[in-house]
Amino acid sequence: MRIDLHTHSTASDGTDTPAELVRNAAAAGLDVVALTDHDTVGGHAEARAARPEGLTLVTGAELSCRIDGMSLHMLAYLFDPEEPELARERELVRDDRVPRAQAMVAKLRDLGIQVTWEQVARIAGDGAVGRPHIATALMDLGVVRSVDEAFRTLLANDGPAYVEKHELDPFAAIRLVKGAGGVTVMAHPLAVKRGCCVPERVIAELAAAGLDGIEVDHMDHDAPTRARLRGMAADLGLLTTGSSDYHGSRKTCRLGEYTTDPEIYGEIVRRATGAFPVPGTGG
Numbered sequence: 001m002r003i004d005l006h007t008h009s010t011a012s013d014g015t016d017t018p019a020e021l022v023r024n025a026a027a028a029g030l031d032v033v034a035l036t037d038h039d040t041v042g043g044h045a046e047a048r049a050a051r052p053e054g055l056t057l058v059t060g061a062e063l064s065c066r067i068d069g070m071s072l073h074m075l076a077y078l079f080d081p082e083e084p085e086l087a088r089e090r091e092l093v094r095d096d097r098v099p100r101a102q103a104m105v106a107k108l109r110d111l112g113i114q115v116t117w118e119q120v121a122r123i124a125g126d127g128a129v130g131r132p133h134i135a136t137a138l139m140d141l142g143v144v145r146s147v148d149e150a151f152r153t154l155l156a157n158d159g160p161a162y163v164e165k166h167e168l169d170p171f172a173a174i175r176l177v178k179g180a181g182g183v184t185v186m187a188h189p190l191a192v193k194r195g196c197c198v199p200e201r202v203i204a205e206l207a208a209a210g211l212d213g214i215e216v217d218h219m220d221h222d223a224p225t226r227a228r229l230r231g232m233a234a235d236l237g238l239l240t241t242g243s244s245d246y247h248g249s250r251k252t253c254r255l256g257e258y259t260t261d262p263e264i265y266g267e268i269v270r271r272a273t274g275a276f277p278v279p280g281t282g283g
Contacts, residue, residue, distance in 0.1 A: 003032040003260040005058065005268075006075060006187065006215065006243030010125060011035075011043030012062075013132040015248030018043035019050035026052040028255040032265060032277070034058035034077060034243075039093040040128050041081045048278050057278040062187060063177075064093050066167035070198050071157060072186065074173045075215065075241075078272035079182025086176040089168055094128055096166035101129045107161040108134075108154065113143055131155050132250055147250055152193070170202075174210045181274020185213040185241050190229060191220035200232060207236040212271060217242025217258035239264050 008014035009021045016024060018035060021043075025033035033055065035047050044059045051057050060077040079086060101124075105117050115137050123140075124133040135150035144150045154161045168176075170186075177184050186206065190197050203214065216229045217240075233240045242258035245251070269277060 001031045001262045001265075002029055002256055003262060003265045004030050004244050004246070004256050004258075005032075005034040005060075005077070005185070005241050005260050005265070006036050006062070006218075007033055007246040007255065008037050008062075008248075009035060009043045009047070010127045011040055011046075012037035012128045013124075013130050013247060013250065014127075015250050018047035021246075021248075022047045022051050022055060022057060025255050026055045030055065030256050032056040032058060033255070034060045034075075036060040036062045036075055036077075038062050038128055038130060039064055039090050039097075041090075042126075042128075044081070051278055059275055059278070060182075061090065063090070063173050064165065064167045065170040065173050066164075067170055067198060067202060071167065072170055072198050073188070074168075074170055074177070075185040075187050076173070076177040077183045077185070077268055078275045078277070079177050079180035080274035081180075083176075083180035083274065086180045089172075089176060093166050093168070097129050100163050100165040101131075101134060103163040104131070104134055104155070104161050107163065108138075111154075111160060113138070113141070113154075115141060115143075132247065134161075136250065148193075170206055171209050174206065178210055181272060183212045183268050183271050184210070185215055185239065185268075186211060187215050188218045188220050188245065189214050190225050191218065193220055203232065204236055207238055211238065212268070213239030213241055213264070215243060216240040217260075218245060219253045219257060220245075239267060241268075 009018040063074040119137045135147040138144045241260045244253045244257040
């Protein structure tokens with residue numbers, strides 16, 4: 001069974017619509033795919049309606065969090081999307097995305113880069129606007145060669161055009177997701193190429209607070225980092241997942257590039273009480 005538990009659609013910052021994503025997941029030979037758009041469940045209904053025969057859909061979201069000035073992302077699976085407290089926090093994060101993106105565009109223009117808000121809004125469409133859309137606009141202008149280059153330079157956490165946004169405390173995120181019947185996995189915890197990563201002591205504290213797992217097999221983790229994370233997970237009693245972090249054509253990763261062990265997936269489903277996978281032959 002091939003299981004990819006981290007993908008994005010046009011509901012946030014991917015380039016595939018939710019319907020295209022599930023069709024492409026089936027075409028890539030996946031049995032299970034999780035749709036985890038940033039801070040939104042807006043693509044779930046379309047993905048569910050378009051799900052090809054034999055593909056299991058796991059509903060989820062990637063929650064934006066911050067601790068001690070450092071950003072981290074929390075993958076939340078199979079929570080009740082109607083649970084009011086978690087829904088309210090997701091809305092606060094989403095509402096902050098537009099003014100934050102506009103402020104980043106203004107900073108870029110102050111640097112002499114002729115990007116416009118209209119360009120960024122057109123690229124984002126109905127999705128939750130964010131840095132990838134601004135990075136795409138910079139690519140279109142020839143300012144950078146790739147989204148990754150934009151994230152490493154102008155839009156990096158310490159870059160000249162970066163603007164902070166409303167983000168959840170990760171301990172609160174765990175509490176909220178658990179309260180909504182979901183399961184939490186910290187996304188790409190040691191992806192140092194993205195900027196500063198939280199210290200390992202914080203991961204241990206999150207595990208003590210109820211974190212279920214960490215994403216180990218990911219394109220931004222090299223082999224030694226994956227081995228280190230597996231050892232950490234064993235010590236802390238955490239589940240280990242693998243995923244593509246697929247964004248369509250916006251990034252180079254492919255659907256199913258990294259996958260999750262079926263036994264781990266089964267344990268995630270067993271722990272969830274807020275929602276259930278939309279079943280195909282993958283369960």
